[in-house]
Amino acid sequence: GEDVEQSLFLSVREGDSSVINCTYTDSSSTYLYWYKQEPGAGLQLLTYIFSNMDMKQDQRLTVLLNKKDKHLSLRIADTQTGDSAIYFCAPSSASKIIFGSGTRLSIRP
Amino acid sequence: DAGVIQSPRHEVTEMGQEVTLRCKPISGHDYLFWYRQTMMRGLELLIYFNNNVPIDDSGMPEDRFSAKMPNASFSTLKIQPSEPRDSAVYFCASSLGTNTEAFFGQGTRLTVV
Numbered sequence: 745g746e747d748v749e750q751s752l753f754l755s756v757r758e759g760d761s762s763v764i765n766c767t768y769t770d771s772s773s774t775y776l777y778w779y780k781q782e783p784g785a786g787l788q789l790l791t792y793i794f795s796n797m798d799m800k801q802d803q804r805l806t807v808l809l810n811k812k813d814k815h816l817s818l819r820i821a822d823t824q825t826g827d828s829a830i831y832f833c834a835p836s837s838a839s840k841i842i843f844g845s846g847t848r849l850s851i852r853p
Numbered sequence: 854d855a856g857v858i859q860s861p862r863h864e865v866t867e868m869g870q871e872v873t874l875r876c877k878p879i880s881g882h883d884y885l886f887w888y889r890q891t892m893m894r895g896l897e898l899l900i901y902f903n904n905n906v907p908i909d910d911s912g913m914p915e916d917r918f919s920a921k922m923p924n925a926s927f928s929t930l931k932i933q934p935s936e937p938r939d940s941a942v943y944f945c946a947s948s949l950g951t952n953t954e955a956f957f958g959q960g961t962r963l964t965v966v
Contacts, residue, residue: 774952777954785959785960786946787944787955787957788957789954789955792954832896836951836952840886840898840909841886841898842898843888843895843896844895845894845895845896
């Protein structure tokens with residue numbers, strides 16, 4: 745079945761860039777999402793990219809897609825304390841969305 | 854719309870008891886998903902419905918778990934009998950259609966003692 749892999753933890757200094765990586769197995773994914781989960785809350789859509797794109801920029805967020813290697817990354821520029829959360833990579837295949845384990849981003853002062 | 858509404862927010866029950874989790878999707882959304890989140894296994898898709906019909910229940914862990922969607926505005930996930938290893942946060946999500954954003958509820962934190 746489909747598989748999505750992410751590192752479990754990432755720690756960055758406030759003001760630095762954060763890069764969260766994800767690999768997936770389903771090559772038929774047409775939309776690839778990034779969701780953010782704050783403590784005690786559900787997931788919220790952060791950004792997404794179509795499978796026919798290789799880059800998408802949205803303010804401080806940059807999504808890179810290497811479809812050949814099935815690798816997706818999320819870069820957060822100028823990381824702030826409010827960015828502390830769990831970030832989920834979620835390729836969409838047919839009707840369902842499969843989530844990775846999530847990467848817990850923590851910010852050091 | 855108030856978003857996806859789940860109840861209860863928290864549930865503590867004894868092993869062997871029946872547990873029923875409830876979800877009201879966003880009005881007009883054709884898809885409804887049930888996910889389970891644990892530290893060990895992350896976010897797992899249990900089952901999803903399209904127009905109230907179960908499409909894929911391959912993620913349901915075992916026969917103790919069942920889900921229903923009697924109408925477009927209500928779904929339940931039932932565990933009978935419950936076991937301590939079922940302790941997790943259960944999320945319901947809904948979406949308009951294929952390859953569209955899924956909107957999540959706040960989740961139900963289930964603790965089975």
